[in-house]
């Protein structure tokens with residue numbers, strides 16, 4: 001009740017969430033459902049996973065109903081340590097070097113909680129995954145955004161801008177490769193510039209590599225670069241690699257002191273991650289370890305083909321589509337169609353064309369929003385039928401002169 005005893009009130013929100021908006025993914029997925037539009041917004045596949053995935057899930061549930069150990073189910077931490085250790089040519093200790101988390105999201109959140117004090121600066125490349133800046137703000141950190149550059153049809157890390165942004169107050173540098181939303185895959189010079197900048201400031205690098213198996217060009221893990229391991233936490237998850245984003249099982253890996261700090265935070269967030277899902281993830285990772293990479297190669301080929309299909313649809317509609325070297329998404333510019341405001345277009349598109357895309361404005365700070373005016377992010381991790389139907393709808397919208405509904 002208010003002071004006059006008449007108007008019902010509720011306790012005030014904590015400053016760390018006050019004024020916080022809804023994530024754009026919740027907003028646009030709800031819009032897709034409400035308008036029956038094709039959802040090329042949120043990045044989740046819409047085709048069924050293959051039988052082996054469901055079989056692993058069933059077997060994982062059998063006899064495993066109680067809490068997993070806090071660092072992670074030993075089968076899963078072992079499988080992650082073997083896979084990552086092989087890729088980094090480093091002997092990893094499953095207990096000391098791996099922490100299982102509730103998706104990459106909790107891995108990122110726990111890492112930020114573990115490393116960022118109020119007032120610390122966190123350098124983040126823009127466009128960014130929209131959770132990053134909010135996680136930093138919740139920890140009391142100060143976000144320093146570094147805009148990428150568009151070079152022809154490809155987005156690139158601006159090494160000079162990143163180097164200039166990292167300074168004595170920088171505690172953390174957050175990067176993502178292969179990159180959502182731009183599809184950029186950082187090359188060795190990019191990675192070395194990130195490590196060198198962090199080393200000068202004695203900062204930690206938080207490298208989000210959830211699309212690690214979805215690069216269509218050679219991909220290098222940041223932690224494999226010289227001087228990187230000691231100051232790098234790598235985050236990944238099962239969702240994108242096996243088309244099971246709803247499982248929300250992820251992990252953080254790195255040197256034991258950094259993983260120990262993440263674990264200190266993680267133990268008070270979820271304590272442990274769903275045991276049956278961890279068992280299932282271990283089975284999937286062991287399966288790919290024994291197939292010599294064939295299933296990831298098939299997944300990449302299938303996604304690359306769908307990237308090409310969607311890029312052709314967007315180009316044919318009149319968008320200027322950018323080139324994605326990895327991940328789930330294509331960025332397309334609608335400026336040439338007469339839409340300078342990508343956010344307004346994204347809101348209108350479901351009713352006008354029956355297709356949902358995410359405005360790129362959601363992935364940049366106010367300071368750098370001019371970078372992405374008129375741009376939308378479209379997901380190509382959808383089935384062939386969905387992409388084809390989106391093509392029919394977008395062309396029909398073009399033929400109506402891009403009219404609103």
Ligand SMILES: Cc1ncc(COP(=O)(O)O)c(C=O)c1O
Pocket residue numbers: 043102103104105106129176180208210236237238239245248249250
């Ligand atoms: C760059 C990036 N990081 C993290 C996540 C979240 O991963 P998870 O679903 O495993 O929490 C996503 C999901 O789209 C992503 O694109």
